[in-house]
Amino acid sequence: MFEADFGSRARSFMMRGVILLALFAIAAKLGDMQLVNEVIYGKKSEDITTRVFVQQPLRGEIFDLNGKVMVENDPAYEVSVIPADFKKSQLPALATLLNVDTTVIEKQIKIGESISPYFPVRVKRDIAPATLYAIEEHLNDFRGVYFDTEPKRVYVGKARAAHILGFTKEISESQLETMGDYYKPGDIVGYTGLEASYETILRGQKGYKYLAVNAVGKVMGPFDDGKLDIPPQDGSDLYLCVDEGLQAMAESLLAGKRGAIVALDPDNGGVLAMTSAPDFNPAVFSGYTSDSQWKKLINNPDKPLFNRATMAALPPGSTFKMVLASAALQDDVVNTDWTIDCKGSMLYGGRLFHCNNGEAHGVVNLVQGLEVSCNIFYYNLMLKVGFEKWTKFGRLFGFGQKTGIDLTNESPGVLPSKSYFDKIFGKDKWTNGYLLSLAIGQGEVSATPLQMAAYTMAIANYGHYYQPHLVNYIKDVRTGRMYSTQYSERTIPISREVFNKVREGMYLVVNGPRGTGGAARIPGIPVSGKTGTAQNPRGRADAWFVAFAPFEHPKIALAIMVENSGYGGAICAPMARKLIEYYLNKNGIKSSPVPESILASRYMHDFRHGAHPSYE
Amino acid sequence: MFDFFKESFDYKTFFLALMLGGIGLLAVNSATYNSGMHDFFYKDLLWQSIGIIVAFSIMFSSNRFVENSAYFFYAVTILLLMFVLVAGKKVASHTSWLGILGVGGQPSELAKVATILTLSKYLSDKGTERPQWQVVMISAGIVGLPMLLTMLQPDLGTTIVYTAIFFPILFWAGLPPIVVVALVAPLAIVIAEFTGTAVLIITVIAFGVLFFLLSRKKLFAVTLSFVAVSFGLFMEYFYKKILATHQQKRIQIFLNPNLDPQGAGYNALQARVAIGSGGLFGKGYLHGAQTQLRFVPARWTDFIFTVIGEEFGFVGAGVTLLVFGALFFRGIRIAELVKTKFASLSAIGITSVLLFHVFINIGMNINLAPIVGIPLPFISYGGSSILADWMMVGILLNFYAHRKEH
8 A cells, every 4th residue: 555655756855854854953963062162061171070069949937827937047068078089098187177087978978979979978067167267278178078058947936846847857768768869868858847747848949050170179160151050949938827925835834844735726727836845956956966966865765856746645534525525415315404413433343433532523414514524424424325426426526537737747546436445355355344434535545635626626616627737828939929728627517505515514614613624714714624634554644634715706725735743623724824814815815705694504503612623 | 706795785884884883892992991891892892793794694695584584573572572571570680681591682672673674564565455544553553562562671762762663664655644744743742742831832733734734635634633732732731730740850851851960961961061072173082081081971882972072073973973874875775776665664664763873862962862871873882782783784785685676
């Protein structure tokens, strides 16, 4: 087929044309390089070659809710070596000058050679300013040794926010393998906190500059007037939901303790404050981090690098009782007319269960049960509600799953279910007695302070649950445009009437005559909360307190946890009072009055007891 | 014998190829002179010699020998390519598996030659009275199979060489211009998309115009244009929405190595500096500072042209180009001289594959083409590729010797 046109003159002509065109294109380009532009390519000084130097972009800065800067960059100085140009004989002199061991430099050079012997590899970063000029002066005596600046993190402001911000550090070998081909040994990456979770947004894009270098490794100037250079692109800035003042106060409240505080904005789920104690100084990592400094932090038994706010899953104690209360009311298991006569203890399954401190609360209903934190009432309620409903409502409030906060490390906690107990204890190897512990937030159930704050926020919002998050806006520094970040939200299917009862109980915890959280009471601000004291097999009980305020249109919801410290009402409630008072006053938030229905509550007659608020 | 060399020996083709082999030996010698890898020169000499012997053996074969062994040769190389894929996984490098035979080799080099011959044989055989679209589809299958197996290795450079087999041979076979343009269009649109949206729009419009100029049936032209526009839109969507940023970046770096100064861009720049510094006459043999100081990576294989450019300058590079040009013209001439359709198509395939190698290899040395790692025929060091080059010369010599026979 196509016989007519096979090998025709026209086609042979076109074939020859293509050959000529291809060869002519090559010849033209060669002529341009070898004849027209030969000067650029170094005909005059035949031993000139090019070297590529990486230009580090500025890492994005981080700002608080009010636009106050929390992290910025300062220039630091670094010395690098091009392995191909560097002579081994210079090693001792360079080591003396930089005040490091020769093995350190040798190790760096070996790493550099593994990429390419022609690329500079950093041998020492963050040189002290004092030795700067001495080094600069002597560097001219070396071959293949260069001097450059690189940005370094600086932490400013009142709050440390170590676990929020995280820190940056030289990339590790395992990260090099997993983080993609953008990274080269010696690069700085975000290790923890926002620095890690927003790494690709904060870091920007590296730039490159070409320098002409002569035979003895001296830089002769930019190559080809820098036409091939690629400028670095600076990283984007983060604008957080965090209030720096509140954060600083939370940090000072936990000073010297082990614990965590998380405060959320109930209007959007933004984290107003999040602290974990003990913390660390992120500036330790900003420049050159010695091995001994690193080991000291890693080996500290109090684990300062561990973010308790998102990672410490602990039994939350009685702060968990609102889950059971909601389940009972929403599924019509009981109403507030159902009461229990608390005599301070009860026998179940051949075991004696005590109310807190063996105190007898008398006849209490669901709301009063929250106010006085009556264990006996909630034991009995749990037996009526049952395991499955309890698990179902725990799940609705976000327990047993990650909140999805914009940090890389988060614990989901444990929300036990029938199948979970079957798995860990074996089928039929556990009894309903196990459930009694769960009813008061002890035993197998565990939650992080962040989950507790988010759950409190959901109660404050009558069931509207926002995904907790730290970053509010991302600002592209090149265009100046602000991008808002997207987070999920959902509504927990629990009626407003149920929340009214639960919230009423929480109001009474702080403001009722027998409430266990009276230490959080603030004149003029209706605070609602719940205390928790969870037995800890290692030492004293863990103290918990969750709270929100004001009662109507809440502006802050928080969770406080202090390990091995005692009663939640005594340890944590006063902290909550300070934080809520500070935050609401600072923002000039006027509380609307608490509804008559609650003030005129029939439980107010208990005033006649003149009882002091008892700590659970 | 004397009569043979008087009547049937194509001196021109042989001596042009011999000159290129000689240039290759000089360049390999210089590239490895100071590197402690000087045995590469002797290995190159050995391979060139083996290549010449192979070429002469093919030349002295009977008239229809090449044509009759085409399908068998194709089947063997396809099996070898499959074997490489399976065995290569076990041994982790596809050169060591043939170590049993005492030779390291890449079957993909031989597969190129086999594919040229097989496509030519298919198109010259009877049975191609089928509808045109069926012939094109079967041809695409013949080329596509080894192409796919090479892509899986993965060897991107050799994979795209197959396009230089498919299009020119079909064109020479007499495929209507509109069909050739329509076949080239998708490839061009993909490349245009990666280059930029503006280039994409211009390319799609240009193809639309070509379709209307080349087709007498307006409805057909409208249909083709519509398909081209849809494909362009799809590629735009695919590139911008489906590919991740790092994948886009990889394609951009492939098309413009300057974007990756710590990777391919560095090699490309060092090659340009070396060639540019050669000037008109070069720095003299073994005196190329850039190549002798080992600034240029892979300077005895993919970047061997830097040695020629730096040490022999524009004149030396120009002479090399002229020799290549003369060989390509000779290939076209043989395609016109021979009496069988098979020989004519094969000669065109051989010529275009060699031209493609030369253009891409030198192109990547001088920033005209992406860095894909295919050798410069006869000149780059490498046993399989030199052997394949001389095989193709041997086939041309055989065609010339039997040019008057049917």
